[in-house]
Amino acid sequence: xxxxxxxxxxxxxxxxPASVEAGAEFFGQRAPSVRAAADPDHVYYxxxxxxxxxxxxxxxxxxxxxxxxxxxxxxxxxxxxxNPLLMPGAFLIRGRQVVWSHRSRHAGDHPDLAxxxxxxxAASGSPAPS
Amino acid sequence: MxxxxxxxxxxxxxxxxxxxxxxxxxxxxxxxxxxFLRHLG
Numbered sequence: 001x002x003x004x005x006x007x008x009x010x011x012x013x014x015x016x017p018a019s020v021e022a023g024a025e026f027f028g029q030r031a032p033s034v035r036a037a038a039d040p041d042h043v044y045y046x047x048x049x050x051x052x053x054x055x056x057x058x059x060x061x062x063x064x065x066x067x068x069x070x071x072x073x074x075x076x077x078x079x080x081x082x083n084p085l086l087m088p089g090a091f092l093i094r095g096r097q098v099v100w101s102h103r104s105r106h107a108g109d110h111p112d113l114a115x116x117x118x119x120x121x122a123a124s125g126s127p128a129p130s
Numbered sequence: 131m132x133x134x135x136x137x138x139x140x141x142x143x144x145x146x147x148x149x150x151x152x153x154x155x156x157x158x159x160x161x162x163x164x165x166f167l168r169h170l171g
Contacts, residue, residue: 010161018170024146026170035156037145044153047138049131050166084169091164093157096134107168116163123161 009113010092010120015039017083045086049103053087057106066108092116094123 014036016023023038039045057063090111092100100119102111139154150156 010163011157012163012165013157014165014167016167016170020144020146022170027146033147035145035147037143037148037153037156043141044138045166047131047135048164048166086166086168088168089166091166092161093134093164094161095157095159096139096154098131098134099161120161120163 008117008121008126010116010123013037015044017042017045017086042083042086048089048091048101050087050089052083052085053107057087057104058085060106062106063108066106070108090116092119092123099123 012034014027014034015038016026016036017039018026019040020038023036027034027036037044045051088104088107088110090102091098100116100123104110134153140152142151143153143156148156
């Protein structure tokens with residue numbers, strides 16, 4: 001959540017599958033300035049093609065390896081709120097147009113931030129960051 | 131999906147630090163990264 005427009009990053013809008021109240025509490029403690037939309041009925045998740053993951057996507061070897069790496073870097077796991085069976089994803093949009101997307105292959109698969117910056121620069125007509 | 135459908139673009143959204151009533155009003159025309167989280171916590 002540390003990336004920002006100052007880094008050449010696009011504006012961010014998070015979606016989460018928990019309630020408005022749970023989201024307000026979570027982001028209020030960890031990232032008070034970010035925008036976060038609640039989607040407890042999964043309407044937006046479904047519209048963007050994000051659904052429940054398979055056993056392998058949610059708890060396969062790749063997920064454990066990424067989890068161990070995150071743990072080694074000091075990141076823990078709290079009690080989940082929302083729906084931990086949903087698959088995550090990221091979509092770069094300009095207006096209504098989806099110009100780039102990352103559908104996670106497994107629960108620990110995150111988008112490459114350098115790719116996001118390049119795609120955002122291309123979408124805004126700016127020179128691509130090196 | 132190449133284009134966000136009307137029903138999603140104009141659907142009311144609720145959450146933290148949102149200044150508009152729908153996704154379309156919230157993001158406008160500037161590039162925006164929508165990040166869908168698995169869960170909180």
